Amino acid sequence: MKILIIEDEVKTASALSRHLHAMRPGTIIAGAIQSVEEAVLWFNRKEPVDLVFMDIQLTDGACFDIFKSVKVEAPVIFCTAYSEYTTQAFKNNGIDYILKPFTQADIENALLKVEHFSSFFQRTAQADTRLLDLLKSISGEKQGKTSFLVFHQHSYINLSTSEIKYFYKSLTGVFAVTDESHEYPMKESLDEIQRLLAPRDFYRINRQYIIAFKSIQEVQHYFDRRLTVTLVVKTAEKLIVGREKATSFLHWLGDR
Template sequence: MKIVLFEDEQLAAEALQSIIQRLRPEPTVLAILGSVEEAVPWLQLHPSPDLIFCDIHLSDGNSFEIFKQVEVKCPVIFTTAYNQYAIEAFQVNSIDYLLKPIKPDEVAKALKKHEELRSHHLAQSLGNLQQLVQAPQVQPQQSIKSRFMVKSGQAIKAIPVEEVAYFLAEEGVVFLVTFQGKRFIINNTLDQLEEQLDQQAFFRVNRHLTVHINAVQEVRPYFKGRLSLLLNPPAATDQVVSSNRAPAFRQWLDL
């Protein structure tokens, strides 16, 4: 069996490789890839492995970007410190989802599941699995979010949407910022949030910011028809509404 690891932390990769080799001496780890930039060309240039262990957060972004760029036909076992990605993971050939720190017995169960699927027409089994997990995805995209599940230390907590001041994208990561100024990483793009939020309460200001109406403290004219925003809590960088979006933004605020 040929395995590829997508993991940007060297110690974590070595630990996982050691667990796999103790459990199954015969598999070969073909490559350890730490970024989306490395993984995409590797998959394009090499035959498909039998199995991929994939960390969700790589050095240059979310590993789901790999599956948007390359058709991955082999099964995938996701490894992550976050538990809110499970549904999205099962949409890209995932057969298991292991939370860090990874335990040998969990890897053993995942490998056994892979072997059982492989021996019972893997392609057909995965097709049925994808149909099962795609069905419940339709409704959440059409409904309005009432809360967001975020990681807080070692715990997972719920943040009601009423407590959200804005969503800010920085270097490929989207942060939820509360009115109390607390920041949490979430597994949503700003594009996805446009479909999940109440459009009367939230506005997509630019490529980096979606803001709650109560977080807009002041609006000032800016160069060439743009608008500069003063937010509460303050953002680390200036936030500007483009000239194209300024009319819609003014209408949203009833200006």
């Protein structure tokens, strides 16, 4: 899911980005914009996004001036400290309205609201195709890359994604690991790999590891509300899911 953040407070934009990555691994933040002028330039370039989080008051005016200047095709979740603009917001692509200071639960509820509409639009013959694509993406229906081109034993081979148990990053590079702990060096960064994978099949548990659902053998509670994960193949170090991702990870495990 590709999301644009339009927010003039840098700390708020950063917090929103962290929440989105924690709740929906694989989310791509297309940009963080602070003004009406920047937003108009962005949308005039016709760079497609799936969803927009938008503040009301920006550095150079109200966000509604954006809609007067350019067509915004993506649905918008308004995130603001002002409660008096709800009617105007829902007249301008608004799908939800969150009041600051927001919590992770507020963001989760807004995303769930978008997901709720998914089933409705899927049953409606006249549903907007673009919105359907967004909702399917949020629901984790992205197909993902089926193979990676890797250089192994002096030859290039296509390594099937279905064979990969996990990816990891070390001081010497990024590697894919398959059955019997065979390792293949990757030319892509771990961030790039995360964007290419199907979110339903792979989860980035921390900065070093992306693991496959089918490779998980056991998950246990760890101290300080963290989790440990054991895979069907050995890893060089203990796999730990931080407490900020634990709830999202368990939701991913159970969402089958």
